[in-house]
């Protein structure tokens with residue numbers, strides 16, 4: 001079983017979550033940033049996990065472009081997607097469907113929102129100013145702490161492992 005996890009990140013949060021998933025999943029996986037992943041790299045894998053941070057209500061543009069560019073290859077794979085974002089109780093499927101083509105979304109077996117973080121220290125001075133405005137606005141609407149949700153990562157990993165097992169059982 002060949003597994004690729006491809007992510008994009010602006011301030012490093014999705015990358016850290018990708019590494020957590022890689023440590024938790026029993027099956028070894030190949031971890032790559034979207035800008036280092038070409039069509040030839042995708043060919044090798046039958047399972048692809050996609051890590052997608054949210055910015056202004058959409059998946060970050062670099063990942064939207066990546067999925068759109070490789071949609072014909074991706075729809076031949078078993079797909080799993082995790083969304084990284086500061087909002088609470090967000091409708092994961094709605095956000096993913098707004099960002100990615102339906103032909104790809106129809107092949108997603110497991111999807112999850114795994115929380116997020118505001119990493120001021122990794123933003124540029126302008127980015128930090130925008131982040132402060134966005135985080136204050138979000139805190140006004142919902143006082144809950146913005147953080148990576150380890151329990152959601154565990155549930156996501158379990159969902160993937162369950163799907164792997166179904167796949168191997170059906171091949172026996």
Ligand SMILES: Cc1cc2nc3c(=O)[nH]c(=O)nc-3n(C[C@H](O)[C@H](O)[C@H](O)COP(=O)(O)O)c2cc1C
Nearest residue numbers: 009010011012013014055056057085086087116117
């Ligand atoms: C300008 C800006 C806009 C954001 N918009 C959203 C949003 O629409 N929904 C959400 O849940 N989180 C939003 N966030 C929070 C990010 O998704 C969060 O900081 C995430 O951890 C970033 O991950 P990354 O470092 O991997 O890019 C926003 C953050 C910033 C700075």
